[in-house]
Amino acid sequence: MTTIRRFCCNDLLRFSPVNFDHLTETFNMSFYMTYLARWPDYFHVAEGPGNQIMGYIMGKVEGQGESWHGHVTAVTVAPEYRRQQLAKKLMNMLEDISDKIDKAYFVDLFVRASNTPAIKMYEKLGYVIYRRVLRYYSGEEDGLDMRKALSRDVEKKSIIPLKRPVTPDELEYD
């Protein structure tokens, strides 16, 4: 039961049941607002009956040439609304925008190497592990860079896995 619409500032005051989750980072204001100001089409919220916030996705589009891609910065769902494929819906939406509006080659995301449930979910959604980023999370935990090719990448070149892990300073984008 989902009304998906653009995220707005007031939603920041309503998303606590989602963000209390220990894996959901509450970023600083300039982070959220920069996303809202620059990529408003990549920041969506799902609302349920009674105007409850069910979850949200934030992302961006960046890169040059064949690395022009959509990026999922965060996707999260409140405990009450889990296990009903809401994350999938939100991800599909972002993929759609990257594909149809921005004509990107692929969508990527980073996930903690230990977050098995999330990795499994992304795999189900068609993402593959493209490379491992050493100590990506606060210099402690490795991150996995996962990708899904979009229609513009006909040969699926963007998702051929890298053989060796990279360090955070080798990343093209933050």
Place this chain on the structure above:
Amino acid sequence: MSSKFGMAGGIPERRVRPIWDAVDSRQFKAALKLSTALLSKYPKSPYAIALKGLILERMGKPDEALSVCIDAKERLYSNDVVIVDDLTLSTLQIVFARLDRLDLATSCYEYACGKFPNNVELMMGLFNCYVREYSFVKQQQTAIKMYKVVGEERFLLWAVCSIQLQVLSGTGGEKLLLLAEGLLKKHVASHSLHEPEALLLYISILEQQAKYGDALEILSGKLGSLLIIEVDRLRIQGRLLARLCDHPAAAAIFKKILEICPDDWECFLNYLGCLLEDDSRWCSGTVIDQLHPSNYVSCKLSHLNSEKFDSLIENASHFMQKIQIEDNTDFVRCPYLANLEIERRKRLYGKIEDGRLSDSLLKYFCRFGHMSCFTTDVEMFLQVMSHEEKMTLVEKFNKSCESSTTSQAKQLGQSITIFKIQEAIGTMASLSSDELECMASHMADIYCKNLPLSKDLDLQENMHGEDLLSMSSNVLVQLFWRTRNIGYLLEAIMVLEFGLTIRRHVWQYKILLLHLYSHLSAFPLAYEWYKTLDIKNILLETAVHHILPQMLVSPLWVDLSDILKDYLRFMDDHFRESADLTFLAYRHRTYTKAIEFVQFKERLQHSHQYLIARLEAAILQLKQKADNIEEEESILESFDFGIQLLELSSDVTLKSLTFNDDIRSRPWWTPAPDKNLLLEPSEGKSICRRYYLQKQAEESGANVRKVIERRCLLPRLIYLSIVSASSSIKESVDSNGSISDGKNSLELKSLLERYARSLGRSFTEAVEEIVEVSNGQKSAEVFGSNLVDWLNFAVFFNAWKLGSHEVVSSLGDECRSSSWILVSSLIEKFTVGKLKSMKPLIQSPGIDIPLLVQIVTEPMAWHSIVLQSCIRSILPSGKKKKKSGQTDNSNSSLFQEIHSSVQSLCDMMEEVTQWLNEQLNTPEEENLNVLLSYLPGRGCNQGPGKVLQVLEALASSSTDLEHGDRISKALCSWRSNDILRKIVIGQRNVLSEFHHICKSKLPVLHSLRQQY
């Protein structure tokens, strides 16, 4: 910044870059050295000077930085400067902004734009300055100028945004919208529009003027294609049609959206509303409080005749059924929930429906009852049902659950849902204590039986049945409320701690726990759990209410100060950077967000919590320094002697307060920060959460405003009391015969009048009240929950009376100084009374300790300040000890009063300290045994402990095979006594902090007694 380098004010890049590099790597000393070298070569370059200013500011030398930058600014203005570039200006702007001198930055840009008109880069800088200053009119003028120079769409839209902001902030008339519309129309005619955001802004300008038809025309024209996602366009179209009251057309559009997005509940409501020609979704002020939306879907009774109504409802019903068939997945709930809404509408219309709403609910339960959002989904439908209907419904759910042959996980989900529904409709109150006990144990039992389901789950994943432990704990709290048996309260805590032992990430448990610990005055434990929630950034605004109110009345000043500092730092940082982000939105042509950012900043700036935090941070400092009048005075001076805070209490401020806290996550028994049901008798009340939430929204505003007003007055009252006390003594010693009341005295009186008003009394009534309570004519109940505020009033009243010659009739012919006795007797009455009635903390949850802490740290502290002021005036500096024959006035009644007042305050402080000593001397083991005795449980048929028994049986029998390695290990580590010991230690720390505060107050009181 490298792109900006080149020739800045005639300086080659290679000379400037090392300075920026040094600044970026925080090597400020090195940067300053390089800057000095640069200045020796270019002594007159404004850019070189500005750079020096920037470095000085970063080094923490704001005054020097300001004077250097003002120098740079003057150089800019001098005639011999031929180039004024944006790099110099933006460098100056950075420094001026950090020094809170936006005006100076603006004037630099204004000057530059005057000197080099038509330079768009400079004008953009100027526009940015006005964005920072929230000068919407000037923004508009600058944007229009830019538009005229280069004719770019974005500048026109900057102007339009600036116009809209003027209208929204109430500083510009609606006529301005017409201007914006005209500008856009003209531009569209010649150049069209190229950005979806531009179209959205255009539509909103028209919508704001109720020109829905025009907006529709534009949307359906060529420009409409700017919105690539069809649903987005349709949503706007539907909204516009509905506002235009073209209901059939609007309904058709919403129907179309539903075909594309069958699970869009909001859209279904719009569809049904339009179909039934019910415009309440569009016209009820249209300003829906997005933050605290009501679960209840508002709708108007339909004016349609019965036949028409039936046929339209039939249409809707068929359509939703069609969708059900087409999209028959397990997760799409909207078409099914739609049935419930349809039945509800019928019922509201007055159709006899013979239990059809119930039937629909049951069907919905059978399909989705296992989902954890079921209760939230259906809450609004339960509201229209009678109590009997609800009870029958629960029975039906139960039966359906028993007969279902679904998976174990789904069955578990259904059982949880039934409990949740019972919680939501308030059935707990009708159950006997025994039944409640059974229910709580039953919940724990189901939890245990289903634990194997979570065997292979990752630690990060929610486990099956987690809700059961919070619900069981809630039932135990209900039992405590009813029986006052502390055992239940302890058990409620244990249940949650048990859950967190198994999986430490359940935030729902943590929130409940932190409130339960707070109720036990075990504040350190509450704070510990709060910290594990990692509440930061914007969550502070919505969730700090979980900890702040209780910390404000606790003796944990260091932690309180941290909480306040963190919160205020977040808010102030946001206010500082918000305009930059708004400008970012302008630059990226996200016009709607530019407007939204400005409104959001306004909303946060008016946050009642922000106001409270600023006040309490100041008051905390006053509390901390109350033992030393000189230090207290210097704190007061830093707030402009209380005037700064007093100004915050203006009507305009109080009326525009916003309430941003998310109170839905609070426990049932404390639905609002200022409400604790456990302090009230239970009287078999049925707690309907919604009722309290609604009431909170209505009442809390008014209450909070009053509390804030009193707290705003406090610092100024303290200051004026110090002045009044000392001047009265001087007057008394000098006997200069002046009898007219001074300015300070008049101000003090008028503030006391306001203070009394906020307590719901006139000044005279308030004075009568304190007099009558002090002499026993009235009971203290008249003070209600504002005891501390009343005691404060008495203290400040006494201080006023010292310096005033006005006769207060309520004091009758009693001597002028009798208000000293009044204050002392009130403080004695409540302190001694409290101490006598108080059981050891371990046995008495509630507010006794916080209340005592407040009496000591507020009225007693403020009174001690008044006394310090008096005695300082009697004994001018240097004369510390009283010497015989020092003053002829030592026998005067006033001085005797002061003497007895010091004595009384001393006695009270000693009594409190003594009481705390006794408490702290009780051995830890003894306290532990007291707590253990509350939980006889094991083996007993009645009383607390049974739920714990269920859980402990699980813990002792768990195996790797059954529960998996992780859970089984966690279960093995469970020790209930550890939790009880934690409580003992937590409470002890509170007592010891309090003891520390009292002890620190004794020396000054002793010395006052000795001195005088």
